[in-house]
Structure formats: C-alpha cells, structure tokens
Amino acid sequence: MYWRPGCLFCAGLFHSMDAAGIAHRRVNIWEDPDAASFVRSVARGNETVPTVTIGDQVFVNPTVQQLTAGLA
Secondary structure, eight states: OEEOTTOHHHHHHHHHHHHHTOOOOOEETTTOHHHHHHHHHHTTTSOOSOEEEETTEEEESOOHHHHHHHHO
16 A cells, blocks of 8 residues: 555555454655655546555555455
C-alpha cells in the first residue's frame, strides 16, 4: 500500500485492512521517489494515496470491499 504521513484516507484504510485481516506492506511515497513516480503513473499524474497493488491490479483510493474483491 502506497501512503504518505498525515493522510487520513490512508489511516482509515490501514484500520479497515487490519480489521479485515488483509496483510499489506506500507510504502511511504515521501521517502521513496520511485514509489511516488509509480503512484503518479497510475493516478493521472497525481500522488493520490492510498494506492494499493494486488498482483497486476492497481486500486487508487480504494475501499476495503474493493480490495477484498481484488483478492478473491
């Protein structure tokens, strides 16, 4: 999961993913320029977080329900 400090949407999704038992790795786009570049490449040039990848799927600002469906 690509995120940045201070992002309330990220904090909410972290909580929802933890509650749903969805394991994830966190990548801070403010500390990783390559991660920030990737997020821009899938979010119309914006650094929109949270952005989550599941295999080849990319979810920009997803709900936990979208992620659960992506894992199915």
